[in-house]
Amino acid sequence: CSGDFSHDSPFLSLGDGVALSYNAAILCRDVCRSYGKLRVLTDLNLSVPQGQIYGLLGPSGCGKTTLLKCIVGTLKISRGHISVLGKPPAFPGHEVPGRMVGYMPQDIALYNEFTISETLWFYGRVHGLSSIETQARMDFLINFLDLPQKKSLVRNLSGGQRRRVSLGAALLQNPQLLILDEPTVGVDPVLRAKIWQHLVDIVRGGEVSVIITTHYIEEARQAHTVGLMRNGRLLYEGKPEAVMKQHNAATLESAFLQLCEDSDQTGPEASAQGPAQVNSPTPGGPEDESRAPILGKSPQAAADWKVKVRHVIPKWRNIVALTIKTLVRMKRNPGSLCFQFLLPMIQICLMCLCIGGEPRGIEVAVVNNESSSSSFSRTLLSLLDNASVHQVSLSHSQAMEGIRNGEYWGVLEFGQNFTSFLTKRMLQPRVSREVVEGGSVHVWLDLTNQQIAIMLQKKLHEAFQAFIENKMGSLAYLVSVPVKFEEPIYGSQNTDFTTFVTPGAVLSITFYLAVGLTALSFVLERKEGLMDRCRVAGVSSLETMLAHLFSQLLVISVQITLLLSFILLVFKIPNEGSLALVVTLIVLQGVTGISFGLVISSAIDDEQSANQAALGIFYPNLIISGVIWPVECIPYPLRYLSLVLPQTYASESLRCIMYRGWGLSRMMVWRGFAITLGWNTFFLILATVILKMRM
Numbered sequence: 222c223s224g225d226f227s228h229d230s231p232f233l234s235l236g237d238g239v240a241l242s243y244n245a246a247i248l249c250r251d252v253c254r255s256y257g258k259l260r261v262l263t264d265l266n267l268s269v270p271q272g273q274i275y276g277l278l279g280p281s282g283c284g285k286t287t288l289l290k291c292i293v294g295t296l297k298i299s300r301g302h303i304s305v306l307g308k309p310p311a312f313p314g315h316e317v318p319g320r321m322v323g324y325m326p327q328d329i330a331l332y333n334e335f336t337i338s339e340t341l342w343f344y345g346r347v348h349g350l351s352s353i354e355t356q357a358r359m360d361f362l363i364n365f366l367d368l369p370q371k372k373s374l375v376r377n378l379s380g381g382q383r384r385r386v387s388l389g390a391a392l393l394q395n396p397q398l399l400i401l402d403e404p405t406v407g408v409d410p411v412l413r414a415k416i417w418q419h420l421v422d423i424v425r426g427g428e429v430s431v432i433i434t435t436h437y438i439e440e441a442r443q444a445h446t447v448g449l450m451r452n453g454r455l456l457y458e459g460k461p462e463a464v465m466k467q468h469n470a471a472t473l474e475s476a477f478l479q480l481c482e483d484s485d486q487t488g489p490e491a492s493a494q495g496p497a498q499v500n501s502p503t504p505g506g507p508e509d510e511s512r513a514p515i516l517g518k519s520p521q522a523a524a525d526w527k528v529k530v531r532h533v534i535p536k537w538r539n540i541v542a543l544t545i546k547t548l549v550r551m552k553r554n555p556g557s558l559c560f561q562f563l564l565p566m567i568q569i570c571l572m573c574l575c576i577g578g579e580p581r582g583i584e585v586a587v588v589n590n591e592s593s594s595s596s597f598s599r600t601l602l603s604l605l606d607n608a609s610v611h612q613v614s615l616s617h618s619q620a621m622e623g624i625r626n627g628e629y630w631g632v633l634e635f636g637q638n639f640t641s642f643l644t645k646r647m648l649q650p651r652v653s654r655e656v657v658e659g660g661s662v663h664v665w666l667d668l669t670n671q672q673i674a675i676m677l678q679k680k681l682h683e684a685f686q687a688f689i690e691n692k693m694g695s696l697a698y699l700v701s702v703p704v705k706f707e708e709p710i711y712g713s714q715n716t717d718f719t720t721f722v723t724p725g726a727v728l729s730i731t732f733y734l735a736v737g738l739t740a741l742s743f744v745l746e747r748k749e750g751l752m753d754r755c756r757v758a759g760v761s762s763l764e765t766m767l768a769h770l771f772s773q774l775l776v777i778s779v780q781i782t783l784l785l786s787f788i789l790l791v792f793k794i795p796n797e798g799s800l801a802l803v804v805t806l807i808v809l810q811g812v813t814g815i816s817f818g819l820v821i822s823s824a825i826d827d828e829q830s831a832n833q834a835a836l837g838i839f840y841p842n843l844i845i846s847g848v849i850w851p852v853e854c855i856p857y858p859l860r861y862l863s864l865v866l867p868q869t870y871a872s873e874s875l876r877c878i879m880y881r882g883w884g885l886s887r888m889m890v891w892r893g894f895a896i897t898l899g900w901n902t903f904f905l906i907l908a909t910v911i912l913k914m915r916m
């Protein structure tokens with residue numbers, strides 16, 4: 222809201238030096254708020270006098286909660302002005318949201334994994350209370366609110382008990398302003414009376430003000446002022462006795478019924494134009510203010526830049542409180558924590574075991590038309606890797622029928638004169654085509670599975686090489702293809718697909734687990750009202766993000782340690798480079814995952830959509846990043862897209878470190894780090910901006 226209030230004083234000024242000499246804790250002028258096209262608050266005027274209890278009443282859905290959220294600063298108003306304890310909510314340096322306000326939302330909004338004392342300690346830390354202060358307040362509140370053992374877990378409490386813990390959290394820091402959204406629902410009449418008595422006691426000194434909504438209209442008679450809301454407007458504001466007298470009613474409820482009927486008769490349009498009826502003990506109520514413009518900015522209105530900077534800089538105590546909160550929640554869910562630790566390890570183990578290995582027990586039909594036990598064909602077949610290839614001897618017609626029926630992956634056929642023709646071919650420099658044909662193994666393959674076909678070809682070449690060495694001994698070098706592959710510069714002759722895919726897979730697994738965990742945990746906290754409650758307690762979105770980042774980093778560290786131990790020690794994936802660089806790059810990819818998860822959770826409100834968003838990017842990103850298949854095979858212009866994705870250059874960088882032993886001086890290494898850091902920064906800024914915009 223705009224800063225038309227005098228920020229240094231709780232007094233309302235009506236422009237040109239005219240100031241009203243009353244003290245209002247909350248002032249709302251012409252407040253409007255919509256959710257999309259649904260208009261919830263319409264030109265609402267309300268005034269909560271300092272040191273009083275204000276009962277905000279109205280039918281379900283009339284906008285009470287929305288108004289309270291606007292007052293505490295978790296929702297922005299579309300139009301109008303709000304002043305809370307002298308300044309607009311969320312004004313730089315103002316402690317609303319913050320320590321000055323105690324807010325009990327309508328939802329329970331408590332961490333289920335916390336005990337009662339952990340809940341109060343958490344808010345004590347956020348409000349900057351000393352341990353002695355927190356302990357003293359906790360003892361008082363547990364006694365006063367008749368709470369069970371302070372070591373009881375919130376999730377094991379009854380609905381009414383949770384509501385009382387929630388009230389305790391709002392009362393903890395002795396705030397100047399208490400905003401209670403239905404605190405007495407589910408509370409027995411004795412305790413309800415006690416709570417009201419406590420509210421009356423705390424406002425007695427004139428320092429504390431209370432605004433309370435309740436469905437039990439009669440209990441609001443104990444309030445100094447009541448306001449009746451209907452359809453987003455205030456129909457009445459004044460003393461409870463006055464409205465009863467005015468309508469000649471015996472109860473507050475029947476007085477309000479009559480007010481509603483009157484309003485229905487005059488119609489919504491009429492009440493939309495006119496101000497609320499004000500029975501005027503409330504100086505500065507809508508009648509006082511009429512439609513006068515609220516003051517222009519006072520000299521002090523422009524907040525000092527130092528205050529603004531301090532307002533933006535994250536508070537360490539909040540980050541610590543939130544990090545401890547996340548760690549306690551993790552500790553209380555050991556099953557989920559173990560799952561988080563073990564899942565990446567299981568994934569990488571499955572990948573190393575199941576991807577890139579050699580096929581086993583491949584059925585191959587063998588048609589051998591030679592009968593002699595000393596024939597070359599027998600020797601050659603005996604040199605074929607039996608673990609990979611399972612030979613089944615058949616006739617030509619049976620073998621061809623079998624391969625057509627999908628029973629065999631290949632057919633190997635040796636002619637009747639295979640041995641004599643091959644001998645001729647080896648001994649004579651010039652032989653006929655017929656001799657070459659008859660001295661060759663004829664192979665028919667089922668090429669529908671390329672990996673198996675390639676493996677069969679490789680096994681046949683290996684068997685033939687062994688056969689040549691067997692038959693020719695030291696002269697075997699004479700029979701070789703005139704292309705000679707020397708020792709590789711990097712990698713080894715035995716490098717397999719697993720070696721190629723592992724670095725990219727490690728980065729992807731770290732990235733996606735971080736995305737999933739972050740996106741969901743934030744969405745759930747928001748859904749349960751926990752984030753709003755923290756925000757009212759003075760926690761900023763940046764602090765929430767940083768705390769989440771720190772606690773997730775702890776989880777990632779364990780995950781990465783387990784991942785690396787397995788790939789390096791168990792699966793013996795080579796690492797020629799610096800382990801520190803390997804770890805740093807993987808951690809940074811984890812941070813990219815966390816920050817991308819933050820973007821999803823700040824933009825999306827429900828788990829299903831968050832899951833869909835996280836899963837939706839999984840396959841496209843995995844495929845286009847060149848993790849499974851080389852980027853060089855991706856057609857243009859898709860390759861340009863591939864190059865800017867978070868894992869493309871990072872995977873290449875990790876491969877260069879691990880297999881080539883390169884360091885940061887090489888461009889192919891540092892650009893992987895640079896791209897990852899760039900994405901981290903971009904995602905964090907984007908998430909912060911989205912969170913701010915969606916407030």
Ligand SMILES: Nc1ncnc2c1ncn2[C@@H]1O[C@H](COP(=O)(O)OP(=O)(O)OP(=O)(O)O)[C@@H](O)[C@H]1O
Pocket residue numbers: 256259261279280281282283284285286287288327
């Ligand atoms: N986040 C939201 N998005 C869209 N509409 C919303 C949202 N929150 C509230 N509303 C709508 O705004 C209207 C006012 O809701 P609000 O919760 O402020 O009412 P209320 O007076 O507090 O009701 P109750 O007494 O039942 O809590 C309702 O019609 C509700 O459906």
